[in-house]
Amino acid sequence: xxxxxxxxxxxxxxxxxxxxxxxxxxxxxxxxxxxxxxxxxxxxxxxxxxxxxxxxxxxxxxxxxxxxxxxxxxxxxxxxxxxxxxxxxxxxxxxxxxxxxxxxxxxxxxxxxxxxxxxxxxxxxxxxxxxxxxxxxxxxxxxxxxxxxxxxxxxxxxxxxxxxxxxxxxxxxxxxxxxxxxxxxxxxxxxxxxxxxxxxxxxxxxxxxxxxxxxxxxxxxxxxxxxxxxxxxxxxxxxxxxxxxxxxxxxxxxxxxxxxxxxxxxxxxxxxxxxxxxxxxxxxxxxxxxxxxxxxxxxxxxxxxxxxxxxxxxxxxxxxx
Amino acid sequence: xxxxxxxxxxxxxxxxxxxxxxxxxxxxxxxxxxxxxxxxxxxxxxxxxxxxxxxxxxxxxxxxxxxxxxxxxxxxxxxxxxxxxxxxxxxxxxxxxxxxxxxxxxxxxxxxxxxxxxxxxxxxxxxxxxxxxxxxxxxxxxxxxxxxxxxxxxxxxxxxxxxxxxxxxxxxxxxxxxxxxxxxxxxxxxxxxxxxxxxxxxxxxxxxxxxxxxxxxxxxxxxxxxxxxxxxxxxxxxxxxxxxxxxxxxxxxxxxxxxxxxxxxxxxxxxxxxxxxxxxxxxxxxxxxxxxxxxxxxxxxxxxxxxxxxxxxxxxxxxxxxxxxxxxxxxxxxxxxxxxxxxxxxxxxxxxxxxxxxxxxxxxxxxxxxxxxxxxxxxxxxxxxxxxxxxxxxxxxxxxxxxxxxxxxxxxxxxxxxxxxxxxxxxxxxxxxxxxxxxxxxxxxxxxxxxxxxxxxxxxxxxxxxxxxxxxxxxxxxxxxxxxxxxxxxxxxxxxxxxxxxxxxxxxxxxxxxxxxx
Numbered sequence: 001x002x003x004x005x006x007x008x009x010x011x012x013x014x015x016x017x018x019x020x021x022x023x024x025x026x027x028x029x030x031x032x033x034x035x036x037x038x039x040x041x042x043x044x045x046x047x048x049x050x051x052x053x054x055x056x057x058x059x060x061x062x063x064x065x066x067x068x069x070x071x072x073x074x075x076x077x078x079x080x081x082x083x084x085x086x087x088x089x090x091x092x093x094x095x096x097x098x099x100x101x102x103x104x105x106x107x108x109x110x111x112x113x114x115x116x117x118x119x120x121x122x123x124x125x126x127x128x129x130x131x132x133x134x135x136x137x138x139x140x141x142x143x144x145x146x147x148x149x150x151x152x153x154x155x156x157x158x159x160x161x162x163x164x165x166x167x168x169x170x171x172x173x174x175x176x177x178x179x180x181x182x183x184x185x186x187x188x189x190x191x192x193x194x195x196x197x198x199x200x201x202x203x204x205x206x207x208x209x210x211x212x213x214x215x216x217x218x219x220x221x222x223x224x225x226x227x228x229x230x231x232x233x234x235x236x237x238x239x240x241x242x243x244x245x246x247x248x249x250x251x252x253x254x255x256x257x258x259x260x261x262x263x264x265x266x267x268x269x270x271x272x273x274x275x276x277x278x279x280x281x282x283x284x285x286x287x288x289x290x291x292x293x294x295x296x297x298x299x300x301x302x303x304x305x306x307x308x309x310x311x312x313x314x315x316x317x318x319x320x321x
Numbered sequence: 322x323x324x325x326x327x328x329x330x331x332x333x334x335x336x337x338x339x340x341x342x343x344x345x346x347x348x349x350x351x352x353x354x355x356x357x358x359x360x361x362x363x364x365x366x367x368x369x370x371x372x373x374x375x376x377x378x379x380x381x382x383x384x385x386x387x388x389x390x391x392x393x394x395x396x397x398x399x400x401x402x403x404x405x406x407x408x409x410x411x412x413x414x415x416x417x418x419x420x421x422x423x424x425x426x427x428x429x430x431x432x433x434x435x436x437x438x439x440x441x442x443x444x445x446x447x448x449x450x451x452x453x454x455x456x457x458x459x460x461x462x463x464x465x466x467x468x469x470x471x472x473x474x475x476x477x478x479x480x481x482x483x484x485x486x487x488x489x490x491x492x493x494x495x496x497x498x499x500x501x502x503x504x505x506x507x508x509x510x511x512x513x514x515x516x517x518x519x520x521x522x523x524x525x526x527x528x529x530x531x532x533x534x535x536x537x538x539x540x541x542x543x544x545x546x547x548x549x550x551x552x553x554x555x556x557x558x559x560x561x562x563x564x565x566x567x568x569x570x571x572x573x574x575x576x577x578x579x580x581x582x583x584x585x586x587x588x589x590x591x592x593x594x595x596x597x598x599x600x601x602x603x604x605x606x607x608x609x610x611x612x613x614x615x616x617x618x619x620x621x622x623x624x625x626x627x628x629x630x631x632x633x634x635x636x637x638x639x640x641x642x643x644x645x646x647x648x649x650x651x652x653x654x655x656x657x658x659x660x661x662x663x664x665x666x667x668x669x670x671x672x673x674x675x676x677x678x679x680x681x682x683x684x685x686x687x688x689x690x691x692x693x694x695x696x697x698x699x700x701x702x703x704x705x706x707x708x709x710x711x712x713x714x715x716x717x718x719x720x721x722x723x724x725x726x727x728x729x730x731x732x733x734x735x736x737x738x739x740x741x742x743x744x745x746x747x748x749x750x751x752x753x754x755x756x757x758x759x760x761x762x763x764x765x766x767x768x769x770x771x772x773x774x775x776x777x778x779x780x781x782x783x784x785x786x787x788x789x790x791x792x793x794x795x796x797x798x799x800x801x802x803x804x805x806x807x808x809x810x811x812x813x814x815x816x817x818x819x820x821x822x823x824x825x826x827x828x829x830x831x832x833x834x835x836x837x838x839x
Contacts, residue, residue: 190706190708193692193708196687197696199687200685201681207664208664209667209697268687
């Protein structure tokens with residue numbers, strides 16, 4: 001009994017620990033380089049982070065339910081290239097965005113079907129769609145006639161990703177809206193509650209009448225939709241359809257979610273925690289860039305952060321059991 | 322050499338809220354077959370787990386071979402000479418017999434596995450028990466009984482002095498049982514002591530030398546088998562062969578009396594059941610476990626199913642609740658045939674189930690009390706998918722006070738509660754789905770006496786409101802205290818239907834559920 005109450009105390013500590021780490025990171029980089037704490041730099045970091053957070057919001061809910069999606073990076077590329085292709089050849093920009101997002105949702109839906117109906121483990125199922133979606137992105141780019149889709153895009157193509165609302169870039173506003181929506185889903189809706197209960201104990205949830213398969217498919221669908229949403233934002237910002245975007249993005253998202261206190265095994269986690277995790281990931285990457293640390297060192301550091309946080313999680317969980 | 326291979330002294334074991342073992346002391350004599358019997362929850366399995374090193378005792382001492390024995394884990398226990406033949410066999414199907422036997426003790430030379438004299442010894446031991454098993458056989462091709470032989474061989478080869486067998490005959494055929502018994506009888510010559518656990522009492526008189534009876538976590542008596550009435554042994558002075566004759570009827574009854582003790586049935590009051598209102602009716606239900614189950618459940622009735630572990634109680638509950646498939650037969654709800662494919666369909670027909678395993682089926686232990694209580698019926702606290710938090714808090718506080726769940730508040734994680742309070746949360750969850758048919762699978766297993774009584778009172782209150790309940794239990798006092806009718810189950814079949822409130826011979830009931838004739 002004693003250990004258990006100590007345990008919940010420790011979990012709370014972990015929450016604030018990450019907030020402290022974030023502040024430390026910001027202070028450290030501010031001292032190390034004068035280029036860090038400037039409007040332009042912070043805006044750039046937030047633009048990077050906004051994509052991680054928008055996808056991460058849906059992924060957090062999915063991971064709370066004990067599931068996993070590796071395909072988000074490829075879905076970004078696929079949806080982005082589809083948006084570029086459709087807006088160039090077929091439909092106006094707004095319609096094209098909607099179609100691209102729906103296509104991303106379709107990939108998420110397929111992931112959900114494979115995991116629930118065919119009982120394929122999430123890692124394998126989403127690894128499959130990760131490769132397939134990436135391949136499709138290249139095929140569509142080639143169908144347009146080149147490696148990228150750069151010329152012939154409509155004039156308003158870049159509006160979506162580059163628009164400013166006062167001093168704040170539009171994607172950051174979108175990020176805030178998405179976080180609010182998912183925070184609401186997580187804390188106030190049946191979907192949020194079922195995500196927790198399925199992650200905590202799928203069997204109990206099933207025996208309690210929760211339509212487990214249906215909710216899991218919905219969660220994968222949401223992840224696909226919001227990853228595709230990020231894809232349309234990113235190509236719009238870049239001003240061209242590039243099939244190589246989002247490589248390794250899935251790991252940035254997963255690191256952010258896990259740093260935010262979501263258990264890989266499910267049943268626990270929060271959207272707000274993920275936001276802090278994403279900020280840590282974003283600031284560390286940016287700070288190291290400013291300090292001219294070469295990118296392969298950065299990859300090593302990211303890997304260490306992910307492993308470190310999982311080892312921490314294991315250690316905490318062992319004490320709980 | 323000590324006469325006793327194991328001496329158990331004042332062993333105690335507590336789980337949160339439950340005392341599983343209370344001051345258990347007895348000796349096990351070297352080279353005997355020592356049986357342990359008792360009802361479910363008597364403490365047998367806890368005792369075995371402690372001996373096997375899978376759990377640590379709270380109190381007391383054990384000596385093995387005259388030396389203090391404190392195994393930290395199962396590996397440690399095995400190295401001290403204590404092997405366990407669990408119901409879940411510990412062999413690897415994909416490997417051959419030989420590979421299974423030598424697993425973890427291969428002799429290597431330059432990283433390659435080397436053949437040794439050790440293998441000849443293994444072969445010798447194996448062949449002394451079963452000549453049909455070849456070393457190069459794939460284990461997946463063998464029967465359950467043959468796999469048991471392989472495990473026993475391994476135990477002997479690693480110089481185990483004690484082998485604990487946990488219901489070894491539960492999953493094997495009659496012919497194989499005879500073979501296994503021959504092996505067990507032979508083990509004595511190999512200087513091996515067997516601790517034998519079984520629900521089948523006739524087996525105990527066939528192969529046991531001593532029997533320890535447990536009840537409610539206490540050791541009731543340890544007795545030599547030959548001291549039972551109806552059990553005599555003759556030693557042929559010429560050959561030295563011991564011939565045992567057993568009058569099963571008399572001997573089993575005496576043993577059952579020790580297991581049951583005084584069955585106190587004071588809480589049951591007979592009530593009028595309107596036999597014209599059939600709430601639920603099963604007709605010839607069969608599946609992988611059940612054989613032609615047919616019965617009617619009347620409105621407001623509390624029906625009991627009594628049988629041992631493996632008799633098919635949970636399977637009946639799961640078949641009604643839409644979890645397990647039915648291969649044959651029909652289920653009628655209020656006179657209409659229903660075909661439920663999943664629990665959510667059952668719940669929408671206002672059928673609710675308290676599952677057998679509280680922690681893995683009943684609760685989400687990572688979630689708090691409030692979140693568990695509303696899980697089965699979210700629409701009671703939400704509209705259009707949005708939860709009304711204050712309504713949810715109110716509803717859970719209501720159940721907490723009504724069912725007297727001892728906790729800080731509804732925000733407490735259910736992992737932190739005692740067994741009884743956890744079970745009350747599961748009950749609250751099911752009650753919140755407003756069942757008219759309530760299935761309760763082992764509703765008070767692992768729950769202390771006070772909470773057990775409270776849970777029983779909840780079930781009685783429901784009956785007064787016209788809810789029909791089925792209680793599936795392996796505790797006779799529970800069904801006798803609660804149920805209007807009691808159905809006796811054995812191996813997936815209905816053996817007898819009793820009306821409660823009349824004088825019943827408890828020994829006869831136990832005789833029936835252990836496989837005796839009706």
